[in-house]
Amino acid sequence: MLVSQVNYEQILSAGEHELVSEEACAAYLFALKWPHGFVCPECRHCKAYTIATRRLPLFECVKCSFQASLTSGTIMERSRTPLVKWFAAIRFMSSMDNGISALALSRELRLTYKTAWTMLHRIRTAMASEELDFPLEGEVAIHNDTYASPWYHGSLSPHPRESRVIVGATLSKAGEPERVTIQLVAREHWNSWRFNRSAIRHFMETRMDWKARLVYSPINFYASPRHKKRLSVMKDAARWLNNTFHGIGKKYLQSYLLEFCCRVNLSLAGRPAFHTISQICTDSRTVA
Numbered sequence: 001m002l003v004s005q006v007n008y009e010q011i012l013s014a015g016e017h018e019l020v021s022e023e024a025c026a027a028y029l030f031a032l033k034w035p036h037g038f039v040c041p042e043c044r045h046c047k048a049y050t051i052a053t054r055r056l057p058l059f060e061c062v063k064c065s066f067q068a069s070l071t072s073g074t075i076m077e078r079s080r081t082p083l084v085k086w087f088a089a090i091r092f093m094s095s096m097d098n099g100i101s102a103l104a105l106s107r108e109l110r111l112t113y114k115t116a117w118t119m120l121h122r123i124r125t126a127m128a129s130e131e132l133d134f135p136l137e138g139e140v141a142i143h144n145d146t147y148a149s150p151w152y153h154g155s156l157s158p159h160p161r162e163s164r165v166i167v168g169a170t171l172s173k174a175g176e177p178e179r180v181t182i183q184l185v186a187r188e189h190w191n192s193w194r195f196n197r198s199a200i201r202h203f204m205e206t207r208m209d210w211k212a213r214l215v216y217s218p219i220n221f222y223a224s225p226r227h228k229k230r231l232s233v234m235k236d237a238a239r240w241l242n243n244t245f246h247g248i249g250k251k252y253l254q255s256y257l258l259e260f261c262c263r264v265n266l267s268l269a270g271r272p273a274f275h276t277i278s279q280i281c282t283d284s285r286t287v288a
Helices: 008-012 022-033 083-093 102-109 113-132 197-207 225-230 233-245 250-269 273-282
Strands: 048-051 058-061 067-069 139-147 163-171 177-184 213-216
Touching: 022 083, 022 273, 083 102, 083 113, 083 273, 102 113, 113 250, 113 273, 139 197, 139 233, 163 197, 163 233, 163 250, 177 197, 177 233, 177 250, 233 250, 250 273
Parallel strands: 139 213
Antiparallel strands: 048 058, 058 067, 139 163, 163 177
16 A cells, blocks of 8 residues: 555654554654655655555555665664664653663663663764764864763872863853863873863864864863853763763763763753654664
């Protein structure tokens, strides 16, 4: 049968708590993936037959007979986990306050720890990729900061557990942050407690638009309380990492920091977190 005409706007306006069945989640995923109706990935034709003999439907293009899976190109691709649990995981990840750990998710959704960790890792990777695709623009302020486990407090002397970061923000005309980012600084870019100039140069090349203008960068110097308040995002990120995960090692720290920045930036922009992160997770551009 041909793919039926549906009200995609109505489906996308559904609340996150309405996605309680596999059918509702499949319709929501279809609308996220093809918001204006089916488009063949091969020939761009707009009509398809629905093959409903599998757990999730296939869509066969009327013109070229290419079969498109509902989950192909999304974080759910090749996953046997029900869509209901995937969107429940995204709902937990969209929480601005705490997010969720793999252990807590495995308990909430009755999953193995490995499955829960893999799901959160895929969502986090998509969110991190989205953040890296949008560098800071306009007037940018940066400063250096540190992160360590909850049991170690940073000092002027480097410590194996300690990670150095640069925090950056696009500033509004009123001097308030409009978009933030945190970059983990590689060891070669700092010596003892001081950052090398290469650290700032690397940040500008990788996290700032080429038209952006650096207006404040007290790297290696004292930062006034006024500017510390402006860029307090690292303090909030560290509290979240330590309270939710009891600390994160260096291997995955950058991904977790970008996940946090993604939620902060959605909040600053006034965008709905659940719906936007769901869109990010269905965009093949951000899916590893």
